Amino acid sequence: MSREASSFPHPLYDKYVLQPFFEDAKTYFYRPMLAANRAHVVMLRHGGIISKENATALIDALQQVELLGVDNLRRGGGVEDLFFAIENHLIETAGAAYGGNLQLARSRNDLGYALTRLALRPLLLAAMDDLLGLRQSLLDFAAEHLRTLMPGYTHTQPAQPTTMAHYIAGALAGLERDSARLRFAYATNNQSPLGAAALTGTAFPIDRHLSARLLGFDDIQLSTYDSIGASDNLTDVAGALSSLGVNLSRVTRDMLFWATQESGAIHIHDSFIQISSIMPQKRNPVVLEHLRARISRMLALAHGIVLQCHNIPFGDTQDIEDEIFPLLFGSLETAKEILQLYAAVVDTLEVNVDHLRDRAGAGFTSVTELADTLVRECSLPFRQAHSVVADLVTYANEEKLAPNDLSVEILNRVARERLGHELELSEEAFKRALDPQAFVDGRILPGGAAPSATAEVLKEQRRHLDKDRDWLNTARAALKAAEQALQDEIRQLQAL
Numbered sequence: 001m002s003r004e005a006s007s008f009p010h011p012l013y014d015k016y017v018l019q020p021f022f023e024d025a026k027t028y029f030y031r032p033m034l035a036a037n038r039a040h041v042v043m044l045r046h047g048g049i050i051s052k053e054n055a056t057a058l059i060d061a062l063q064q065v066e067l068l069g070v071d072n073l074r075r076g077g078g079v080e081d082l083f084f085a086i087e088n089h090l091i092e093t094a095g096a097a098y099g100g101n102l103q104l105a106r107s108r109n110d111l112g113y114a115l116t117r118l119a120l121r122p123l124l125l126a127a128m129d130d131l132l133g134l135r136q137s138l139l140d141f142a143a144e145h146l147r148t149l150m151p152g153y154t155h156t157q158p159a160q161p162t163t164m165a166h167y168i169a170g171a172l173a174g175l176e177r178d179s180a181r182l183r184f185a186y187a188t189n190n191q192s193p194l195g196a197a198a199l200t201g202t203a204f205p206i207d208r209h210l211s212a213r214l215l216g217f218d219d220i221q222l223s224t225y226d227s228i229g230a231s232d233n234l235t236d237v238a239g240a241l242s243s244l245g246v247n248l249s250r251v252t253r254d255m256l257f258w259a260t261q262e263s264g265a266i267h268i269h270d271s272f273i274q275i276s277s278i279m280p281q282k283r284n285p286v287v288l289e290h291l292r293a294r295i296s297r298m299l300a301l302a303h304g305i306v307l308q309c310h311n312i313p314f315g316d317t318q319d320i321e322d323e324i325f326p327l328l329f330g331s332l333e334t335a336k337e338i339l340q341l342y343a344a345v346v347d348t349l350e351v352n353v354d355h356l357r358d359r360a361g362a363g364f365t366s367v368t369e370l371a372d373t374l375v376r377e378c379s380l381p382f383r384q385a386h387s388v389v390a391d392l393v394t395y396a397n398e399e400k401l402a403p404n405d406l407s408v409e410i411l412n413r414v415a416r417e418r419l420g421h422e423l424e425l426s427e428e429a430f431k432r433a434l435d436p437q438a439f440v441d442g443r444i445l446p447g448g449a450a451p452s453a454t455a456e457v458l459k460e461q462r463r464h465l466d467k468d469r470d471w472l473n474t475a476r477a478a479l480k481a482a483e484q485a486l487q488d489e490i491r492q493l494q495a496l
Helices: 011-028 030-046 052-068 082-094 096-103 108-143 164-189 208-214 224-229 232-258 286-310 318-347 353-360 367-378 382-398 408-419 427-434 436-441 451-495
Strands: 149-154 157-163
Touching: 011 030, 011 082, 011 318, 030 052, 030 082, 030 096, 030 108, 030 208, 030 451, 052 082, 052 096, 052 451, 082 096, 082 108, 108 164, 108 224, 108 232, 108 318, 108 451, 149 164, 149 353, 149 436, 157 164, 157 353, 157 436, 164 232, 164 451, 208 451, 232 286, 232 318, 286 318, 367 382, 367 427, 367 436, 382 408, 408 427, 427 436
Parallel strands: none
Antiparallel strands: 149 157
């Protein structure tokens, strides 16, 4: 291929830049562009900037474009992108005198930023919906396991007895904050840049608030420079998905461990299991492996958004926005897959309750309570109590004794060596201190592992889930109301 081209676009630029961007724009921008164009016509007419005849001609031409369909929009003949493809059809249909006026008081800059925000809104709301679905599945799962004992881990080692519900409530707290982050990203995106034009606004007497209202934006971006220069609406999406990905990947790591034979904590449903091609006994939890990989993909896409944005000068980012599209929309579509798949896994997940109960007290996980008991009942300073119990565990490990094999007699033998005297502790108090169920039941402080305390956490989390659902329903209703308002304005314009 020749290294020179006689005119724009160079064949390679057309192949690698313009054509892919055109296809992405058809997928994500076609409907938003029709809506934005109609709102702009209504606003121009309200301000007396164009005549009624001009406005109705543009509305009729936009209807013809919609009837033509997005698949029939073609590039070529100097048509650079979807904007010009639609504008050319409008001029052909309405005539140059009317069709060319749609771009009054507007630039591809403020329009492009508006289209990105309009395209992101339903995807963000869908992600919120899917995240609420996962939170609901986890809440229902946790409610079934308020008294399911299990070992809690720190530093990847058994630490203290807890319950499955207590663990899930902790994971849910992070997902609740991720919902708030998605709401924040939506709020950032639901500000209208329309009216900024190329950068400085316009001298035409436009009504920026009317355009915003007809498109369902909460408000306008007041600074016209910010309107075409901001990128935090994109990085806020990336930030929300990054946090979500990290929170989910950490739980996924735990679930992969729980699914091993060595742990034996959970049973993944057969519909998510594949067997080995050579080893008949294998139950490979492939769904968790793919979730882990897909979360990594989402994180990579989200981080890519930030990297694309971080070194753009503070001005027009429209010309490279097409480079961000695959990352931006791809990250949200990947989030949808992850969240829906995760909810399905949780809905079918089985817990090996008896096995986990046995494991809850193994490895001396409850001896923190024994040290606390020595403080309360024997008046030892905690550091001394800690040392005595640590010596007791060392002795038990050396003698290969399980927690149930220990006694006050053995404790006193250790205490004499450490402290020089025995401790006045009953056998009943000693056994209760080592009982994982008593350990959990005693943690009744707010947010503690006791079933009653965890139940209160889950109750509060359900309340927050309901509030987030109300927000989602309100946001969707607001978009529908704006769509209806725009349709009403168009009908009034055509009826005059």
